[in-house]
Amino acid sequence: GKAAGPAPSAPAAGAATSGQAAGPAASGQVPAQSGAQAGAQRPVRDVSVVLDWYPNAVHSFLYLAQENGYFEQEGLKVTFKMPAENPTDGIKLVGAGRETFALYYQPDVLVARANEQIPIVSLGAVVRHPLNAVMARQSKGFKSPRDLEGKTVGYPSIPLNLAIVRTMVKSAGGDPDKVTMKDIAWDLIPAVATDKVDAISGGYINHERVLLEKQGIPLTVFRPTDFGVPDYYELVVITGEKTAREDRALVEAFWRAAARGFADMKKDPRHALDVLQKHQAKEFPLDREVEEKSIQILLPLMDPGDGRAFGVQDAATWRQVAEWMKGQGLLKGDVKPDEAFITAGG
Amino acid sequence: MTGGGLARQWAPPALLMAGLLAAWEAGCRLLRVPAFILPPPSAVAAALWEMREPLFRVHLPVTALEVAVGFVASGVVGVALAAAMRLSPHLARALYPLVVASQTIPVIAISPVFLLWFGYTLTQKVAVTVLISFFTVTVNTYDGLRSADPDLVDLLRAAGATRWQIFTRAEVPSALPLFFSGLKVAAAVSVIGATIGEWLGGEAGLGVFGRRMVSSLRAAPLFASVFLLSLLGIGFFLLIAWVERWAIPWHFREVQGRRSA
Amino acid sequence: MTGGGLARQWAPPALLMAGLLAAWEAGCRLLRVPAFILPPPSAVAAALWEMREPLFRVHLPVTALEVAVGFVASGVVGVALAAAMRLSPHLARALYPLVVASQTIPVIAISPVFLLWFGYTLTQKVAVTVLISFFTVTVNTYDGLRSADPDLVDLLRAAGATRWQIFTRAEVPSALPLFFSGLKVAAAVSVIGATIGEWLGGEAGLGVFGRRMVSSLRAAPLFASVFLLSLLGIGFFLLIAWVERWAIPWHFREVQGRRSA
Amino acid sequence: MLQAPEVAGPVLSVEGVSFSFRQGRQVVQVLKDVSLRVEAGEFVTLIGPSGAGKSTLFRIVAGLLEPSAGRIRLRGGRGGVAYMPQRDCLMPWRTVLGNAALLLELRGVSRREARERAMALLPEFGLDGTADRFPHQLSGGMRQRVAFLRTVLGSQELLLLDEPFGALDALTRTAMQDWLLGLWERLHKAVLFITHDVEEAVLLSDRVYVLGGRPATVVGEVRIDLPRPRSSHLVTDPGFVAYRRRLLGLLRGAIG
Amino acid sequence: MLQAPEVAGPVLSVEGVSFSFRQGRQVVQVLKDVSLRVEAGEFVTLIGPSGAGKSTLFRIVAGLLEPSAGRIRLRGGRGGVAYMPQRDCLMPWRTVLGNAALLLELRGVSRREARERAMALLPEFGLDGTADRFPHQLSGGMRQRVAFLRTVLGSQELLLLDEPFGALDALTRTAMQDWLLGLWERLHKAVLFITHDVEEAVLLSDRVYVLGGRPATVVGEVRIDLPRPRSSHLVTDPGFVAYRRRLLGLLRGAIG
Ligand SMILES: Nc1ncnc2c1ncn2[C@@H]1O[C@H](COP(=O)(O)OP(=O)(O)OP(=O)(O)O)[C@@H](O)[C@H]1O
Ligand SMILES: Nc1ncnc2c1ncn2[C@@H]1O[C@H](COP(=O)(O)OP(=O)(O)OP(=O)(O)O)[C@@H](O)[C@H]1O
Ligand SMILES: [Mg+2]
Ligand SMILES: [Mg+2]
16 A cells, blocks of 8 residues: 655754745745745745534644644644535635645545546545445334335435435345435434434434434434445545645645644544644634544544554545446546545655 | 617627626636636536526426515515504514514524424425515515605695505505515525525425535536526516516606607 | 603513513423524523623624625625616616626525635625625615606706716715615625625634534524624614614604694 | 584684794794684685795694694594695606595595596596596696695595695686685585685685784784675775785785 | 707797607697797796696707707707706705705806805895705795795806796795896896796786697787886786786687
């Protein structure tokens, strides 16, 4: 496998201070060098990260990297951008070169590249396995995805969910055509809680599930990978092809810092949450209980294990996912999964 | 009107429109605006043609129905509220803040409530449309009802007219011009109301279509659906403007008698 | 006004409000509506108190600024468009469809365009607010400009007034009542405009706060933020209603002289 | 305050009425201790310089303004006063016929009947052929005649007419005056009439009140003892001329 | 069509003007082949039955309506005609002073100067103390006087007055007539005047046109050869009475 080592940066870089910020340099572009100091100190570069969602446990490695000065030591001044109501803003803005990095979903990276020619690549896997799952109230008594026959499954507009449910039902021996899929947009939880649908696809095991169970609604959860869906990366970090090609050093610097942040997160998850919370100050009091459960669920899914580097991506995974998606009609044209990702530091 | 007159009247706007489209197309190409962010009109047109079947057969009729029902309901609710508020100052003082507040509530915040009450039905879309469109009708009609010529009202009062007679004979006709201004706004806004209603969940409609296209990053079909939404809005707007001319001819007298027959 | 008069005036709305709140509270309890769908007012009040620091110190000021700037910009854009359309019928024919179309575009569909142009800035929020609020000002002002007494306009024409003089002396004052009706609507709608602007990306503001609370299923703080949004909207609305009374006293003459001094 | 209906006594009695307008902080007194009365079937005219307060007094009698002192007694009680304002106040959205029928409709007469009754009178008012026109399609004098017709149709015991013929040429005016006198003699309604035309006052009235001063009060009351029926030929009659001179004198005094 | 300015000849000449209103599908002809002229410094009056077409002719002269046939020649050219409409058309949002100064402002006089000039004339128009009132706070006659003042201030070569004194009592009216005659004699402006009052016509005019018939045309033109300066005492003068009778006769013919 290709590995991105958590290469420690030169201690000298730690001296770089944000005070030298070279203006609002267009992210991802080569910044103006402040000639005199260029040799000794790395110039500070402004980069932006568009989150996939509001800051939650999954992002704590980034906030740790920020808090502990790892970005700064790499000469980076990182701004986190709030995700939009429109979840595809991040990928589009990175594709257009307006923002440097974004967190996004592996299958959608393939869609963006294959179907819409959006020039982005994945540079590291953050969550290495699906969080997405089919969930239903326990009281429905579903034993297998097959029981969804004749039932209604709600999903949030994203076509991937159609493919996931089809694959799962089929693999469990059912007839996917007998499942009614209903587009319920963003109200996943209320739809289940008020029995407007029998099950939902598109909810996350570290979020919707935790929240629903906290409300006293016990759930039956079917994980896609248990029912014929290839294991995919729920969350990856993307950047523009141009940045990946022409500014590899920037990408690597960013990922080095991020990986150090993840190491800290793994070491002390509670502290990670503290930092996350601190970065949002009093503005958005997080639900500590939910986030703690979430981080416990996330950590094993984020850690590649076996001493492999954080974020490492397997070409096999990309190929399998691409193949499955193609089979489901989600991808058109020439996919080339190997070109959809780079290995930062590799 | 002569053919020449018609051409003189419509040539400039047609030219402007063509110019705008050309600028958009050129802008996209020259400035290299990525097509996944802002597709050029040619791509939108192509998508419109390519997707004509689902767009025109499936989604447009669904949304048009929602808009029509929602718009009519907005008009009814808007007028009823304005009338109630005009007839009872107590009610006005009590309701006005609530009516204003209703406009500041993000639909997404109460979408679960909508869902709970209405499910994924036409009613739900109509309810969202009403929430978004009734306000301008209410404010305009209420202000219109208050704009009756006081001397005329006095004439009626002196003659012993009841509150209701004053309302129907003097205040309602006086309110019509403002009412129609509000109604025209509501006609356009109803379209976005139905769209938002569809975002809260639904199987068909231009809003659902658009949302799917957003999710699958397909900008050209998305803009094609937005284009149809705009046509729908303009259509409803023109319809009301036409009804207005027909319903309150006295308000448009300026055109009369200006030229000799 | 005497104290008794004041009480008589405000007691009924206060009672209605109290009744509504009580019904809401009772409804939540008796019908066992899940609190994460519709929290009872008591829970909302508690959340408001608990979160008073971030709400009042951080988010309210941010949103209030966006609303204020956005509202003023909407007024300026709305009036400028209406004036341009009134002064040039060609422009009117060309612009009106576009103006109507602008209202039917779901902001979410063009959010990448907004973000590309404006980034995650105040300007972006103001732009969204303007997009959502200018329309009612434009339509009302345009209709108002067309409502000038034709005999008065004739008087000016006969005296050799220029188009501009007719516009400023007769049409603009005549448009004020309709303009203010539109402006009041815009004041309320600006709040939702800023909220939607914040949804497209932002670090602080009641919209961002609310969106987050939606995501984490925390309905009580969500409704607390909605409550503040409503207060903001009502505040802006009342401000404009007050300016209106002050700016066009002749329009409110009905109250004058009705009772003897 | 308006009082409950009374059966005996004058149709209208105004007793010591005063009235002031507020103008910002200022208070401008317009009427001071005005008393007058109109007996059943009487034709009473009010003259006075422009701005004296004639229309204001009408509005008080019609129950539109409340006097600051004094009282109004109105047989038949409040409401139901057919009042013809100085500005015609036609409804721009109603046709001539609709405007003329307005007050009848208010009194519960069916829309159809009201319009029929208005229709029947159009020719006498020189309005034939204009039934379906809107007010803005009428000449100034025609508007005034529509307003007059509306008032006549809607009247019950008392007619309050504020300069009903101000915009009419000499001949149309004479025709309308004759028509009014005929109506009045036939139906014996009480009329309170405002005019700025002294001749008109003498020609039509049983009694004339002259309003004057600042604030205005009744500066003179003249009983016109000329035989009825009268016609415009009277104008050269010495009695007529004497009344005319006397009223002009009072008016002059009222201004000075 | 209005023509370019001419230096010699009459201030206004109306030549064979016809006009029709459209009413839905119908076309109603109001004026037919009307010709008249106003020489420099002349005072010309137009009388005619209510609804004849006097105001319509004014609106054509003022350039507000286009005749279907005939032509209008106006010295000084189109625009700049101070026109006093029959309805006062005061701006409800302007005070008395603002309304009076309106036409002056249009001619480029500074706001301040315009108001000063209006202010100076308020007392002569019996409007002292009302400078800051809004039109709805005025009596009917006061409104008319404000409109008259506005027109006088805004006039250049030709004054077009449509029943300027219709709402005034006898005395105020006489005062305004005297004021108008004084102005006219002093400044030698040309005046085209509409009135429904035959006496007023005789008293003020050099020539009187009588409009009548349906569609209306000029049915009579009378030169008033009475010495000037004139005053209301003339009323009993036999010459005056003769003119009066003659005009009434023409008017009667015009209606019949
Ligand atoms: N709403 C008002 N506010 C203040 N003053 C007013 C108001 N209405 C009328 N006035 C004043 O009251 C006085 C009397 O007005 P009114 O209309 O009664 O006069 P009038 O006798 O009818 O005169 P005219 O013959 O000109 O119609 C006038 O001086 C007028 O300016
Ligand atoms: N806009 C219009 N549409 C149709 N007919 C009209 C219009 N305006 C005026 N008329 C008609 O034209 C005729 C002449 O009107 P005009 O106002 O000129 O009369 P006038 O001589 O001024 O009468 P008055 O003395 O009553 O003011 C009338 O019969 C009137 O009904
Ligand atoms: Mg009066
Ligand atoms: Mg006229």
